[in-house]
Amino acid sequence: MKKRNFLLIACCVAVGILAEWLLVDHTFGLNVVLFATLYYCLFYWQMKGKRLMNRKIGFLLMFSILFLALNYFLYWNIVLYLLNLIILPGLIIVHCVLITRKKRVDWNSFGFIGYMFTFTCQWIAFAISRLLVPKKIFASRMQVQSYRTLKMIVLGIFISLPLVFFTGLLLMSADSHFAQLVELLPLQMLDFSIGDELARLAFILIVSLLLYSFVRILRRNHTSYSTQKRDNEVKWEGIIVITVLISLNGLYALFTFVQFQYFFSDTLISGLTYADYARRGFFELIVVTLINWTIVVAVIKTMDMKSKKMNAIINALLSLLVGMSGIMLYSAGMRLTLYEEAYGFTMARILAHAFMVWIGVILTFTFIKIWYKSLSLSRFYIISTLVFYSALNIVDLNRLIVQKNLDRYQETEKLDLFYLQQISAAGTLGLIELYEENPDMPGLKEALIQEKVEAEKNKESWQSSNLVRKQEREALKDLEIR
Incomplete structure (x- = not known):
């Protein structure tokens, strides 16, 4: 194996471990910005010395990716939160593909959609092929009989695991002393938390494999899609068009x-x-x-x-x-x-x-x-x-909605407290602002007490840091309800 590929594997595994630490069991916030930064450090390190193309659209995509990632840290908008789960990875993939192609890409044509579909299929196929590498290595370095024996042992272990697990549960139910002995085992093999650890390990391996295969396939030179125009394009007669437009x-x-x-x-x-x-x-x-x-x-x-x-x-x-x-x-x-x-x-x-x-x-x-x-x-x-979409992510839409509703309340004395309470942390900040001006408003005091109790219960890790939610917690902590 080449030294460059070995270093790439090591770095991808390291990023996979950091991804598990940053993302798993945490609400998205600052961790999205940090993971995106980690990925691009890995990406540009691997593309060092490679001439990058399509720079204008590349810069635009880069700024869009930055705004979408920052939205998780700056604001709390559930609509954009869910949309960006799909759009943000998609933009990152398109950005990396565009700037690493050997030739300029006609990215505003329908052919580019087909090209991205082909690239994705090649990426998945390459990732699957990497899973078969350990098998090929063992098969090439071991004798046929030894390799067959090892394969049978591994297969036997996989078959025996569920049998041992369920049989052990029955024995633990039948004998309390045996159950206590099993609970005292150093590794606590029958503790259900081991399933959580296996899931975390699987997450690390999947992220590492996807990163490794993605960067490897980006380093290759791909043949660009055909940009030839079709000769059988439909053409409308002018008289037909004029008749339709007049109608x-x-x-x-x-x-x-x-x-x-x-x-x-x-x-x-x-x-x-x-x-x-x-x-x-x-x-x-x-x-x-x-x-x-x-x-x-x-x-x-x-x-x-x-x-x-x-x-x-x-x-x-x-x-x-x-x-x-x-x-x-x-x-x-x-x-x-x-x-x-x-x-x-x-x-x-x-x-x-x-x-x-x-x-x-x-x-x-x-x-x-x-x-x-x-x-x-x-x-x-x-x-x-x-x-347009990047602008939506960089503007605090929830705060705008809250302010508009508060202005409307000043004019009409009509306000949907339940909606403001449900909208996000920005809604709670608006309710606090309203309480300071009008503490006798029906239902407002009870809503803030409920939010205060919820804020004391829910503790946020630094990985999930979000500026608006932080402002909400501090405002609720300082709020004196009379």
């Missing part, structure tokens, strides 16, 4: 006329309550906007432009469709705002606002793309999505 724009023009009555008159008050208006049609408008965006992108990608005149007509109709979509998006945002004024702010409603902002940015760039064909839609969509 859609006519329908949306009528809808827009009705919406402007709501924007600039009192028609809403005489017909519907604000809550009814806000509840009706929000998701439908979002879906229609997404359908329109899909139609615009499909026409841009598949339109067969035969003449400048037809090209200008289609571009004008597409621009009008994007404008109508913007009006529908604004209408959906207005409905959501009215609903929040009536029922308060929640994580789902704040995320819906953020999603609409992202759609607005996407529509704006798509409008520009209609008239400037040289721009890349897929590249902008991927970059804007990364920036």
Whole structure:
């Protein structure tokens, strides 16, 4: 075995041991940042001297990974907590693959998805092949009969373990003295805690194997996927496209006329309550906007432009469709705002606002793309999505929700105490702030007493350190409930 590979195995096992110490039996917090740092130290050490490619998208991915990891340490948002369990490892894998390829990768094409799938299959196959290495080593260095005998002994041990375990339990139940003798064994072989130790050992071995195989396969030179364009791409006739766009724009023009009555008159008050208006049609408008965006992108990608005149007509109709979509998006945002004024702010409603902002940015760039064909839609969509999601992770959304609800309480004296209590540590901090201003609010004192008791019970390890939860514990400790 090469010295470099031997050192890599040793380092991967060390990182696996540290991963077990940092992550197992601990809530994610500071430990995520530390483990990501450990991994990248190992990664860049192994890639020392190797020319890294795709640096621009690599830097963007690196910052996104940093923001996602820091979210576990800075804030406590259960939605992003769960999403990042999948997205964060995925971004790390994509980042490492992109910057270690020998050639520049067309990462904004559908071919890259297939390439990543192929790479993942190769990674798993390589990891499985490493499991067979000890067998090959023993088989090559031992005589056939000796190797066969050793294999039978190992097989016999695996067969006997469950038999000895269950038989021992029966004997312990039958004789108390035998049970006491077994309990005094130095290794306590029949203690159920041994299962926990085996699980920890398995975790270390799996992490070490995955890290080793991943870094090894990254060091290889892979053939890039094919970027040849297909000759049989579907092309739409201009007359068909114009007919469809005129029909859609006519329908949306009528809808827009009705919406402007709501924007600039009192028609809403005489017909519907604000809550009814806000509840009706929000998701439908979002879906229609997404359908329109899909139609615009499909026409841009598949339109067969035969003449400048037809090209200008289609571009004008597409621009009008994007404008109508913007009006529908604004209408959906207005409905959501009215609903929040009536029922308060929640994580789902704040995320819906953020999603609409992202759609607005996407529509704006798509409008520009209609008239400037040289721009890349897929590249902008991927970059804007990364920036958007990274921004969600670096902003304390829970604190924003709490502040919005407290401001609403100052105006309407309406507040959902139960929701603030459940949202996170930021919700508890908001309740403490409210208690200092209005200690006589019904239910507030009882909620804070409950939070104070829970904080005293739950002790947090340093691996799970989280700044917001730390602020919550300190605030509850200093709080004097009258």
